[in-house]
Amino acid sequence: MIQCEFNRRRFFQWTGASAFAAVTAQLSLDTLASAADSSPLPTNTPILVLVTLYGGNDGLNTVVPFADSTYLSARSNIALSSSQVLPFTDALAFNASMPSISALYKENKVAIVQGVSYPNPSLSHFSSMAIWQSASLSPDVTSGWIGRWLDRQPHSPFNAIGIGSTVPPSMIGEKSVASMVDVSGIQLPWGPVASLLPRMGRPSSSDVHLEAAAATSITDLYSTAHALGSLVPKSPTGSSLSQQLSVVSTLVNANVPTRVWEVNLSSFDTHTGEQQDQNALLSEVDAAIGAFMASIATGSRSNDVTLMVYSEFGRRVMSNASDGTDHGTSAPVLLIGNSVKGGLYGEQPPLNGLDVNGNLRVTTDFRSVYGGLLQDVFATPVSDIIPSWKSALSVH
Amino acid sequence: MSPTASYAQRLAISRLVHRFNFGPTPGQYTDLLHRGVAATQVDVLEHGVADSGLDSLSALHLPNLGRIPQGDTAASTAFWNAIYIDQTKLVSWWLDRMYLSRYPLAERMTWFWHGHWATAISKVMYPLAMQKQNNTLRKFALGNFEEMTKVMVVDGALNYWLDNEENYLTSPNENLARELMELMTLGVNKFSQHDVTAAARALTGYSTNLSTGAVGFDKKQHYAKPVTILGKTAEFNAETLASLIVSRAENAQFIADRMWFRFVSGTTKPPAPLAASFASRDISSLVSSLVRSAAWSEPANSLVKSPVEWFVGACRALKVRPSKLNAGDTQWSLTQMGQMPFNPPNVGGWPYGQAWLSGVAFQYRFELAQSLVAVGDLSPLSVPKSKMVQACADWLGVPEWSRRTGSALAAATGTPSELAIAALLSPEYVVSA
Numbered sequence: 141m142i143q144c145e146f147n148r149r150r151f152f153q154w155t156g157a158s159a160f161a162a163v164t165a166q167l168s169l170d171t172l173a174s175a176a177d178s179s180p181l182p183t184n185t186p187i188l189v190l191v192t193l194y195g196g197n198d199g200l201n202t203v204v205p206f207a208d209s210t211y212l213s214a215r216s217n218i219a220l221s222s223s224q225v226l227p228f229t230d231a232l233a234f235n236a237s238m239p240s241i242s243a244l245y246k247e248n249k250v251a252i253v254q255g256v257s258y259p260n261p262s263l264s265h266f267s268s269m270a271i272w273q274s275a276s277l278s279p280d281v282t283s284g285w286i287g288r289w290l291d292r293q294p295h296s297p298f299n300a301i302g303i304g305s306t307v308p309p310s311m312i313g314e315k316s317v318a319s320m321v322d323v324s325g326i327q328l329p330w331g332p333v334a335s336l337l338p339r340m341g342r343p344s345s346s347d348v349h350l351e352a353a354a355a356t357s358i359t360d361l362y363s364t365a366h367a368l369g370s371l372v373p374k375s376p377t378g379s380s381l382s383q384q385l386s387v388v389s390t391l392v393n394a395n396v397p398t399r400v401w402e403v404n405l406s407s408f409d410t411h412t413g414e415q416q417d418q419n420a421l422l423s424e425v426d427a428a429i430g431a432f433m434a435s436i437a438t439g440s441r442s443n444d445v446t447l448m449v450y451s452e453f454g455r456r457v458m459s460n461a462s463d464g465t466d467h468g469t470s471a472p473v474l475l476i477g478n479s480v481k482g483g484l485y486g487e488q489p490p491l492n493g494l495d496v497n498g499n500l501r502v503t504t505d506f507r508s509v510y511g512g513l514l515q516d517v518f519a520t521p522v523s524d525i526i527p528s529w530k531s532a533l534s535v536h
Numbered sequence: 537m538s539p540t541a542s543y544a545q546r547l548a549i550s551r552l553v554h555r556f557n558f559g560p561t562p563g564q565y566t567d568l569l570h571r572g573v574a575a576t577q578v579d580v581l582e583h584g585v586a587d588s589g590l591d592s593l594s595a596l597h598l599p600n601l602g603r604i605p606q607g608d609t610a611a612s613t614a615f616w617n618a619i620y621i622d623q624t625k626l627v628s629w630w631l632d633r634m635y636l637s638r639y640p641l642a643e644r645m646t647w648f649w650h651g652h653w654a655t656a657i658s659k660v661m662y663p664l665a666m667q668k669q670n671n672t673l674r675k676f677a678l679g680n681f682e683e684m685t686k687v688m689v690v691d692g693a694l695n696y697w698l699d700n701e702e703n704y705l706t707s708p709n710e711n712l713a714r715e716l717m718e719l720m721t722l723g724v725n726k727f728s729q730h731d732v733t734a735a736a737r738a739l740t741g742y743s744t745n746l747s748t749g750a751v752g753f754d755k756k757q758h759y760a761k762p763v764t765i766l767g768k769t770a771e772f773n774a775e776t777l778a779s780l781i782v783s784r785a786e787n788a789q790f791i792a793d794r795m796w797f798r799f800v801s802g803t804t805k806p807p808a809p810l811a812a813s814f815a816s817r818d819i820s821s822l823v824s825s826l827v828r829s830a831a832w833s834e835p836a837n838s839l840v841k842s843p844v845e846w847f848v849g850a851c852r853a854l855k856v857r858p859s860k861l862n863a864g865d866t867q868w869s870l871t872q873m874g875q876m877p878f879n880p881p882n883v884g885g886w887p888y889g890q891a892w893l894s895g896v897a898f899q900y901r902f903e904l905a906q907s908l909v910a911v912g913d914l915s916p917l918s919v920p921k922s923k924m925v926q927a928c929a930d931w932l933g934v935p936e937w938s939r940r941t942g943s944a945l946a947a948a949t950g951t952p953s954e955l956a957i958a959a960l961l962s963p964e965y966v967v968s969a
């Protein structure tokens with residue numbers, strides 16, 4: 141694969157290249173006028189990569205209180221033995237499926253925020269994920285927290301990019317939506333009609349909101365294709381998350397002017413056979429993040445990137461008879477990066493002081509974690525994005 | 537000839553025929569414009585009569601593939617090939633059915649319930665078990681919701697998907713109990729954790745033969761003591777649990793809300809009388825109220841067509857039976873767009889709204905439009921050039937082109953196929969305004 145830099149030269153190359161002339165002539169003036177936005181990301185600009193684990197990752201078998209007798213007795217059928225963990229304190233260890241993250245922790249590049257959720261946690265996947273992605277406890281707030289940040293930026297299809305096809309709720313604002321890039325590459329329309337399609341790429345005064353969004357997505361596709369198309373690996377290999385993160389690291393290393401990325405992995409809803417399934421999933425997460433960190437270490441962005449690994453909830457302390465766990469509450473959030481101040485943040489919820497449903501108590505509100513990221517990564521006042529929220533837990 | 541209907545009429549009729557009938561067949565929208573909104577409401581509600589459109593669709597007999605062969609053997613290869621082939625056949629068969637129906641409401645409702653009782657073949661594996669569930673959803677698509685729930689609670693694919701085969705007497709697995717109440721019948725915060733645990737007890741003793749989807753009941757493995765669920769104490773089984781849950785007032789509101797969300801708007805709320813029309817749990821009454829509601833003239837009630845809705849609509853307009861296309865290519869595109877039938881991403885069902893409007897989705901929509909138009913019937917565009925763009929709106933059931941799209945399409949009138957592809961990809965066709 142040819143590595144290309146995203147820079148002004150490249151931008152003017154595609155605006156001027158004869159092969160694209162017909163298409164670019166049709167591109168909206170907005171896009172052409174946004175040449176300034178399309179300049180490379182200035183050095184030292186912080187970048188956030190959201191790693192969303194769908195299904196409710198079991199926090200207790202990720203960051204493991206391995207020495208706690210209650211941990212062993214409450215979930216004897218799935219508790220990790222001392223040979224299945226990588227201790228980093230007398231009380232806590234990483235799941236042994238996480239050697240890369242464990243090594244990064246030793247280099248002080250991993251912040252573990254403990255006991256993270258929100259007041260009266262919902263045990264519903266959908267309510268809880270909606271709360272995390274909107275950063276609001278109210279079901280009436282449907283915009284995502286990154287989406288609201290996007291709403292405040294000058295429009296550029298590069299501000300936020302998700303990997304995949306369907307836009308995650310966190311990245312849908314009231315006005316702006318993140319662009320998406322597929323791991324199998326960007327393929328622009330071809331044939332005689334191709335030159336016509338960009339004409340439909342700008343909102344019209346008669347559009348309803350969704351039509352305007354559909355129009356914008358056309359222009360965003362052309363913009364991302366021209367700017368990023370040759371950079372996206374054509375035939376990625378490895379696990380789903382590895383593929384997604386390799387697209388991100390390639391584009392980050394190319395200085396693409398993107399401040400937020402999103403990747404995700406599903407199947408953490410381990411009601412049955414948890415050890416085998418979760419270990420395999422964590423192994424995938426660990427290998428993908430290890431490779432990502434190694435890849436950005438070869439570029440100039442390695443000090444700019446922070447990854448946040450989170451899930452909609454943790455799982456019940458007591459395991460079930462299917463060698464799995466049911467829906468729970470708080471769990472650790474991992475923040476990973478060269479500029480992260482590694483270590484433990486917040487309090488580990490006690491295993492002998494559970495709530496009425498046998499779930500862990502909440503010791504840190506996730507909005508404080510977002511608050512820290514909004515300040516440190518986006519240099520944005522917390523309450524601009526999360527109304528009436530002020531607290532910020534900084535790990536930088 | 538374009539009839540003289542007002543924009544409000546064009547909008548209401550477009551919404552009704554796209555949302556309840558997978559979009560118009562050639563000439564249908566013009567015909568409905570002549571006949572008016574009330575006649576359209578009657579037409580789209582038509583169901584329960586013999587559907588001659590389906591005459592050319594033969595029954596799909598999937599074999600029982602039995603247990604997964606152990607080891608890396610030829611038998612194992614053959615088994616997984618058969619799983620793949622049957623899944624492809626099942627998806628093609630369903631897409632054909634959506635396309636062929638002359639009275640598509642029943643199929644449209646089956647599609648709605650598929651997203652409602654969202655069960656994914658990625659875990660269930662066996663196409664036969666998924667087909668059995670699909671037949672159940674079709675049987676009750678416009679029937680009684682209590683009856684549907686009673687059968688679905690003991691549906692094999694759903695039971696396996698939500699781990700009920702791991703729900704033991706000694707220790708309940710609450711996955712099915714929780715999602716049954718939260719996502720399928722009552723809604724979030726309408727029950728307590730205690731209700732979940734007790735309902736899980738009621739669901740013990742059922743076991744699934746996954747290769748057929750059949751569910752058996754073993755009385756000895758069933759929790760045969762009284763439990764208290766939603767304030768009622770009794771010895772429950774799956775059937776009595778279903779009846780209890782569905783009898784709750786919250787159930788009427790929840791199903792009315794879900795139907796509004798998927799058929800009318802992801803942002804507005806239904807008027808109170810809608811839930812009242814579901815008092816008897818008769819699904820056809822609720823759908824009828826929805827179709828006859830005042831929602832269709834409200835500008836705010838726009839929706840994004842999901843990939844399957846968009847694709848089937850395009851097939852109907854172009855008279856291309858889905859199975860005439862390369863099934864592998866079609867299903868690859870739908871998978872890449874995030875909507876492979878029988879494989880919703882999670883138990884919450886399909887995404888909605890702007891989630892479908894990515895540039896990536898546009899890439900795959902283009903590929904599908906290209907292959908459809910290549911073999912499709914473009915005769916509705918055989919009109920003088922000056923009338924082609926309007927004829928295209930009338931053909932596809934688009935209320936009105938914006939100036940943007942109108943001028944882009946006008947540039948394509950030299951070639952009907954270019955015009956058709958551009959129109960199918962236009963914001964006005966991708967979104968049901």
